Amino acid sequence: MSLLPAGSVVGIATAWAGWQADAAPRNTGPDFGKASPVGLLVVVLLMIATALLVRSMNRQLKKVPESFDPTHPEPDQAADEGTDLVAGAPDVPDAENGLPGAPG
Numbered sequence: 566m567s568l569l570p571a572g573s574v575v576g577i578a579t580a581w582a583g584w585q586a587d588a589a590p591r592n593t594g595p596d597f598g599k600a601s602p603v604g605l606l607v608v609v610l611l612m613i614a615t616a617l618l619v620r621s622m623n624r625q626l627k628k629v630p631e632s633f634d635p636t637h638p639e640p641d642q643a644a645d646e647g648t649d650l651v652a653g654a655p656d657v658p659d660a661e662n663g664l665p666g667a668p669g
């Protein structure tokens with residue numbers, strides 16, 4: 566339940582806007598709206614930080630190998646033996662849908 570009817574809220578908002586329009590403008594000195602030296606310092610520091618991050622990332626990317634394919638995959642294959650099959654599932658595809666059969 567509202568304490569004020571909808572019409573009075575609109576009236577108050579309209580009156581407030583009128584009071585703001587009648588007031589003298591504030592903050593209109595010769596430097597109003599211009600950037601300060603602190604803003605320039607922040608922008609310069611951000612640019613320096615970005616350049617350092619890009620430089621660091623380039624160094625890290627140079628350490629990455631051209632390919633992740635192992636030259637001798639035998640140890641990896643030995644560890645993977647038997648992990649690709651479900652226990653008890655046949656190796657032949659199912660006759661109905663061509664997928665391997667369901668376990669047990």
